[in-house]
Amino acid sequence: MVRYEVLFLTAPEVTFGEASNLETQLRTIVRDFQGNSISFDRWGKYRLAYLVQKHEYGVYFLFRFEVESPVLQQFLQTMRSMIHLKFGDVVMRYVTNRLTDQSSLIYQRPESLEEVPGKTTDALMREHKISVADEGELDDVSDVLAEA
């Protein structure tokens, strides 16, 4: 068995349904070729190092599997055509990489934007120097509205 991994870079607006559809399709192909799917990890949303198809952000997925070496080329061809035909508008980029027998399945990845705690509303308002309108001002507005 040869162990492989594919890293997908998808558009930031990828839905849960599309992602699970991609996963099931990949797992089906692997099963058709008598291989084993090892894992399908969602890394999360990332700010890209440069614009890809005019997208500033992207979502990464890592799929790992193993197949027998005689059918490997045919398998990769099937997988590529499936990605291009069915997920052409979702998957922006992907890269296939062979894993050595010694390499462990544990890996490190950069921290996703979803893992970094977001800013609170107060902090955001302070940063942009937005102040909440005073109660008096609000009263004025309501007066104007009442007159209208």
Add this chain to the structure above:
Amino acid sequence: MAKKMKLRISGRLLRKRARRSDVRAARGCRFTSGEVPVSAIDYKNATFLRGFLTERGKILSARISGNATKYQRLLAREIKLARTMALLPYLAPERRALISDRRSS
């Protein structure tokens, strides 16, 4: 009256000697020495690979990072793979360009 003793070593020589003793031993390769596991060289580990790039996004030379040729080759390959996947930049915007952009906007 005792005669003033003349310094046997000149100030310039003393400074030279001090400078020589300050030179630290050349740092070896961190992967060969086992300080950092080779498995860390991975295109997915972009935060680690970023340490081998200049501010502009170019790959640091082995002369600077002290990497052995074997690991420098590996690193370069993984950095290029990470660039393909937009995890690392091909070229980071120049600081001067950024400033002029801000001024014009």
